[in-house]
Amino acid sequence: MKVKMSTFLMAKKSLAKELIDQLYDIYDYASILGIDTVGKRYALKKTGIELNDSFWAERGYVVRVYNGVHYFEYSFNELTREVFPLILERIKTLSMTTKALMVNQEIEAMHYGLLEDEAINEAFLSEVEIQIDSMSHEEKLDKMRKVMEDTLLISDELIDARVFYEDVLISKMFLSKNRDLQQAYTWSNATIVPIAIRDGQTKYAYSMMSGLKGPELLDELHTKSTDAVQSVIDLLGSSKIEPGEYDIILDPDMSGLLAHEAFGHGVEMDMFVKHRAKAVDYINKQVAAECVNMYDGAKSAREVSSYLFDDEGVLGTNTKIIDKGILKSGISDALSATALHTVPTGNGKRQSFENKVYTRMTNTFFDKGENTLEEMITSIKQGYLIECFLGGMEDPKNWGIQCVASSGKEIIDGKLTGKVHSPIYITGYVPDLLKSISMATEEVILIGNGICGKGHKEFVKTATGGPYIKAKGRLS
Amino acid sequence: MIDQIKDTLQALQIDQWKIIEIYRSGEEVYFIGKKLDMSRRKDVRLYEVTVYSDFVEGEECYLGESRTRVDASMDENEISKVLGDAKKAATYVKNKVFELPVPSEDDTAGKEEQSISSFGTAPLASFIPKIVGAIYDQDDIVDIQINSCEVFLTKVEKSVLSSTGIDRKYTVYENMIEIITDYTGEGESVELFIIHKYGDLDEAKIKSDVKEMLNYTKLRAMASPMIHIKNIPVILKGEAVEQFMSYYVNRSSAQLKYEGLSDYEVGKSVQGEKIEGDYISVTMLPVLKGSSLSSVYDDDGIFLEKKELIKRGKLLSRKSSAKYAHYLGDKPTGKLKNYSVALGDTKMSEVKEKPYFEILSFSDFNMDDMSGDLGGEIRLARYFDGVETVQLTGGSISSNIEEVQNNIKLSCEAMQVNHYFGPNFIVLNGLDVASS
Numbered sequence: 001m002k003v004k005m006s007t008f009l010m011a012k013k014s015l016a017k018e019l020i021d022q023l024y025d026i027y028d029y030a031s032i033l034g035i036d037t038v039g040k041r042y043a044l045k046k047t048g049i050e051l052n053d054s055f056w057a058e059r060g061y062v063v064r065v066y067n068g069v070h071y072f073e074y075s076f077n078e079l080t081r082e083v084f085p086l087i088l089e090r091i092k093t094l095s096m097t098t099k100a101l102m103v104n105q106e107i108e109a110m111h112y113g114l115l116e117d118e119a120i121n122e123a124f125l126s127e128v129e130i131q132i133d134s135m136s137h138e139e140k141l142d143k144m145r146k147v148m149e150d151t152l153l154i155s156d157e158l159i160d161a162r163v164f165y166e167d168v169l170i171s172k173m174f175l176s177k178n179r180d181l182q183q184a185y186t187w188s189n190a191t192i193v194p195i196a197i198r199d200g201q202t203k204y205a206y207s208m209m210s211g212l213k214g215p216e217l218l219d220e221l222h223t224k225s226t227d228a229v230q231s232v233i234d235l236l237g238s239s240k241i242e243p244g245e246y247d248i249i250l251d252p253d254m255s256g257l258l259a260h261e262a263f264g265h266g267v268e269m270d271m272f273v274k275h276r277a278k279a280v281d282y283i284n285k286q287v288a289a290e291c292v293n294m295y296d297g298a299k300s301a302r303e304v305s306s307y308l309f310d311d312e313g314v315l316g317t318n319t320k321i322i323d324k325g326i327l328k329s330g331i332s333d334a335l336s337a338t339a340l341h342t343v344p345t346g347n348g349k350r351q352s353f354e355n356k357v358y359t360r361m362t363n364t365f366f367d368k369g370e371n372t373l374e375e376m377i378t379s380i381k382q383g384y385l386i387e388c389f390l391g392g393m394e395d396p397k398n399w400g401i402q403c404v405a406s407s408g409k410e411i412i413d414g415k416l417t418g419k420v421h422s423p424i425y426i427t428g429y430v431p432d433l434l435k436s437i438s439m440a441t442e443e444v445i446l447i448g449n450g451i452c453g454k455g456h457k458e459f460v461k462t463a464t465g466g467p468y469i470k471a472k473g474r475l476s
Numbered sequence: 477m478i479d480q481i482k483d484t485l486q487a488l489q490i491d492q493w494k495i496i497e498i499y500r501s502g503e504e505v506y507f508i509g510k511k512l513d514m515s516r517r518k519d520v521r522l523y524e525v526t527v528y529s530d531f532v533e534g535e536e537c538y539l540g541e542s543r544t545r546v547d548a549s550m551d552e553n554e555i556s557k558v559l560g561d562a563k564k565a566a567t568y569v570k571n572k573v574f575e576l577p578v579p580s581e582d583d584t585a586g587k588e589e590q591s592i593s594s595f596g597t598a599p600l601a602s603f604i605p606k607i608v609g610a611i612y613d614q615d616d617i618v619d620i621q622i623n624s625c626e627v628f629l630t631k632v633e634k635s636v637l638s639s640t641g642i643d644r645k646y647t648v649y650e651n652m653i654e655i656i657t658d659y660t661g662e663g664e665s666v667e668l669f670i671i672h673k674y675g676d677l678d679e680a681k682i683k684s685d686v687k688e689m690l691n692y693t694k695l696r697a698m699a700s701p702m703i704h705i706k707n708i709p710v711i712l713k714g715e716a717v718e719q720f721m722s723y724y725v726n727r728s729s730a731q732l733k734y735e736g737l738s739d740y741e742v743g744k745s746v747q748g749e750k751i752e753g754d755y756i757s758v759t760m761l762p763v764l765k766g767s768s769l770s771s772v773y774d775d776d777g778i779f780l781e782k783k784e785l786i787k788r789g790k791l792l793s794r795k796s797s798a799k800y801a802h803y804l805g806d807k808p809t810g811k812l813k814n815y816s817v818a819l820g821d822t823k824m825s826e827v828k829e830k831p832y833f834e835i836l837s838f839s840d841f842n843m844d845d846m847s848g849d850l851g852g853e854i855r856l857a858r859y860f861d862g863v864e865t866v867q868l869t870g871g872s873i874s875s876n877i878e879e880v881q882n883n884i885k886l887s888c889e890a891m892q893v894n895h896y897f898g899p900n901f902i903v904l905n906g907l908d909v910a911s912s
Contacts, residue, residue: 008549040565047735048571052543059547060520075518078548090517097601098515101505104605105612109512137565159736195737195846201878202737202846240874243704243910274508274624276656276667335514354518356506393840393853397658397667400870400912402839402853423849425872427912455654456671456840476872476910 002125003214005184006036006171008059012079013182016061016175019084023091024177029066029115031176033311034079035059035353039132039168044144046152046160051137056168056461060353063087064312067095070109071335075354110273112338119178120315124308126185128214132167135215140165143218151192151225155233161225162193167215174313181313187304187461188217189449192228198236203422205231205388205406208253210448210463212302231388231407234420241408241421243476247383248426249376249411249468252445256464257389257403259294260364260452262430263287263321264464265394268347268359269332273339277396279327287327288434293367294322296331298346303463304448305362309346312357316346325435333359349460358454366466369440376439376470377411384408384475385416386424389450399430408475428474436472443467478637481523481546484555490563492528492576494638496775497521502630503600509623510612521548525559528576529566540569574802578640583779592763592770594677595649600629603677607651610682619661620693622686628652634775642777649675650768653682657689659697666696666869668837668855670715673894675768692836695867696856702871705859705909709885710873711827711834711901716841716852718896721817723877724758726845728785730796734803737846740791747789753883753905754820755788760795760812761897769813769895778810785815817898820886824901827885833909834858835873848877854909870912880904 016032023030039054060077074091076083102109144163151161167188174181188211195204207224209217250258263279271277279287288294298307298316309315312334319331332340333348336359349360377385388406395402403426410419426433446465453459478497485493504516523546531538542565544558595603607627615622628651635645651674658667672685712720724746732738740746747756762780763770772780776798784792794806801808837855844850851874859868883905891900 008554045735049540049569051565051569053545057545059545059549070512071514073514073516075516075520077520077522090519093601094515094517097503097604098505098512101515101605101608102512105510105608107507107510107512107608110508138568141568197736200739202848204846243908274656275660275665276623276658354500354502354520356504356514356516391840391842395839397665400839400853400855402872404842423844423851423874425851425853425874425910427853427870427872427910429912455669457652457654474910474912476874 002127003184003186009034009036009171009173020175023065027065028068032061032063034061034173036171037168041166044148044163054166054168058352062353112335115334117176117178121180124183126212128186129216130214132169132186132214140215147221154229157196158194159197160195164191179313181309183308186214188213190217190221191449192224194229194232196232196236203232203235208447208449210304212306235422238420238422241475245474247380248473249385249470251387252465253389254386254405255366255466255469257392259366260464261392261394264361264364266396267321267330269330270336270359271396273336278399282327286325287431288322288325289437290325292322292325292437295320296361296364298362301363301446303363303446304461305463310348311350312348314344314346319345333357351458351460360460361462363463365444365446368442368444368467371439371441373441373468378414380411383411401428401430425476426473433471433473437469439470441467484559488560488563490527492639494526496524497635499633503604505627507625527562527566531567537573538570539573540566542566574799576640577776577778577798579642580779593649593675610679611686613683614687617690620659620690623656623658626654636777644773644777646771646773648771657693659693668693673768675770676766692856699867699869702868702912704911707906708833710904710907713901715893717902718893719841719843723843725815728795730794730800730804734800742791745789746791747881751789751882754886757788757818758786759784759816761814764814767814767895774811780810780812783809814895819888819899821888822885827903831862832860850875872910873907875907
């Protein structure tokens with residue numbers, strides 16, 4: 001069934017159009033993005049329960065205008081005809097104070113030119129099996145409780161088996177002189193986090209699920225319990241790894257993290273505008289093994305960052321970033337595309353209506369291969385199976401890798417030995433690692449539970465993933 | 477709007493609640509080089525309402541709670557709907573009963589805290605030129621420059637009201653600056669990246685922080701790839717020190733104790749046995765001049781006072797909200813955010829008489845509160861092997877708090893990193909550095 005568009009936003013649409021019309025009397029360009037997101041986050045622990053609004057819940061607007069010199073934006077959350085004069089006054093004041101700043105500090109403006117505003121009039125409603133408000137809080141918690149209880153039974157070394165669930169319904173409308181766009185979609189996330197203590201050492205692991213789904217996701221969660229518990233028990237006996245270069249197999253989580261940090265962040269074209277991206281000199285050049293293909297896009301997959309249009313009113317696309325190891329394309333927001341004279345890819349995203357747009361990833365993944373995991377393990381004389389990402393950091397300028405994994409399982413002579421090392425830092429140079437990719441499995445798995453930051457801020461939802469991939473990596 | 481919310485709570489027969497009115501206003505400017513990329517402003521008002529519900533199941537009593545957002549744009553029907561849903565949600569949150577905070581007898585600040593920040597003395601927009609001027613003041617080194625920067629100046633006015641009689645207001649200011657510096661001379665271009673947060677206008681500090689970054693960028697340009705180094709004293713500086721020390725602050729929380737994730741016991745060591753290095757002493761502070769997290773109230777309306785958390789490696793008290801304090805039988809400290817760490821007596825000159833590895837910049841330093849794992853990829857470091865000093869880049873360190881905490885050296889000089897005041901460097905002995 002289709003999700004429901006925010007009636008609040010729809011009721012405000014004509015008023016928003018009026019505001020745009022008034023702004024067009026003053027400025028060369030004006031647009032408004034309205035967002036109304038509702039949702040809850042549920043946390044179930046042995047010691048208590050939390051049930052609050054999701055971090056992503058918000059309601060507000062952001063207006064963007066262009067005065068022929070620069071773009072500026074105003075974020076607010078009350079839109080009535082009575083406040084129009086105040087909104088216009090504040091935008092005018094912002095324009096004036098910015099001009100004064102430029103004079104005072106002898107600053108020029110970046111020249112972006114006028115944004116494309118060709119006519120687009122479209123709407124999108126995603127489909128779910130169950131609407132987020134059709135299943136009661138009680139039922140959701142009961143399902144989570146069952147998963148927790150079953151998980152705790154698996155090992156008596158567990159002190160807790162936390163279960164987290166979040167679902168949101170996101171409604172957005174984008175209006176400009178020629179564009180009239182609206183969309184509503186739901187995504188959900190669920191995570192099991194078993195926690196264990198042995199000899200004073202606390203370890204945790206997690207298993208995740210996500211999708212452009214409603215609470216039907218909770219019926220799939222129980223399938224993750226056994227793996228999650230095994231992971232944390234393995235970690236209890238883990239030790240530090242001897243640093244070195246090894247044959248490695250990255251699980252889909254980790255291959256997704258690699259894709260994300262390497263040529264996700266590495267090809268965000270707002271970094272091209274800032275001369276912060278090495279990738280600009282490598283378009284149409286070999287950056288990975290020939291077996292590597294990589295994608296990003298709101299239309300590339302059906303996951304948490306699948307939408308009709310981005311936060312600048314640009315339709316989402318499917319971008320093939322790497323084609324047979326050759327870097328083909330970056331991803332961009334509209335302003336960056338204007339500066340670079342390229343076509344925007346629908347990757348302009350905001351953390352919230354209060355935040356600026358940056359080029360951001362959507363659903364980012366390596367494409368499938370032809371091998372099996374067993375073949376990959378068997379092919380390794382000495383190496384590690386790296387699982388369960390903890391985090392990463394981008395380095396678009398110098399293509400350094402920092403990916404952190406929870407676990408590295410030792411492989412000797414084609415077999416897992418049972419020895420586990422933790423944590424695992426993967427460092428090195430991106431093309432070295434990508435060019436060493438020699439095998440990939442047939443199934444691509446994406447996960448959208450995490451949060452992506454630009455540096456250490458501007459958090460957005462993205463999905464990452466891929467197949468298992470075999471490569472050579474520097475571990476510590 | 478607050479009256480409307482209160483009326484709705486009453487109509488729904490919700491007699492235990494908390495309302496936080498938040499008015500967030502801000503000015504932002506974004507630069508590429510020294511060109512203006514964009515400017516922004518925001519004015520946002522919203523209400524966070526927490527609804528509590530007493531209920532009994534079998535022989536157990538519970539106090540459930542659920543927090544929801546009420547927007548300024550909501551009408552009566554919508555407010556009723558969201559609060560009604562929160563009331564229902566709270567009845568499924570089977571948490572142990574605790575006492576809701578009440579107005580403190582020790583509250584000397586009065587109903588409205590007067591912010592000590594200099595940002596409160598004039599309109600926010602008036603500070604932007606001064607901040608921008610301070611940032612670009614040092615941008616005159618050949619081949620090294622500010623690649624881009626973003627300036628955020630935000631004022632957050634909060635009112636906390638509760639059914640138990642709390643009625644308090646406070647204002648916090650945060651100036652966040654993100655700066656990327658790069659080298660574009662001969663050879664490969666390199667960059668460094670940092671975010672600074674300030675609670676006050678301090679042009680001298682901004683200039684000094686930017687100058688340090690530009691100098692570090694120059695060093696990174698000359699740096700060689702990281703080599704493998706075994707068993708070396710590692711010097712952590714800047715933000716990494718604050719992140720390291722935050723482990724002790726976070727592990728001292730009543731919540732982690734209650735949840736079985738912290739083994740800290742009042743009166744016992746937090747640094748393990750047989751401490752050969754310096755003892756750690758931590759004091760929580762409601763107000764720290766220059767911090768963007770200074771306030772004498774928290775979001776429960778609790779009046780905050782200075783609290784000694786750890787003294788010479790022993791836990792004296794736990795940091796606690798009203799809820800978890802009640803569960804552990806403590807007096808709540810409230811959600812204190814600023815902290816100071818006592819200095820040691822180690823001078824940098826002494827450390828640098830022997831081989832050392834000084835990390836000037838991480839890509840991202842990770843300090844895991846649960847496992848104690850610490851580490852990260854290194855953007856820039858100095859290595860002295862006993863003969864010569866070189867700049868190195870890449871590679872990583874990886875360790876665990878258990879391996880280092882009984883032999884930490886704390887500097888005798890202090891620094892402030894937003895909400896942290898304490899040693900400006902620490903030395904972790906016996907670490908290995910992995911090559912790049």
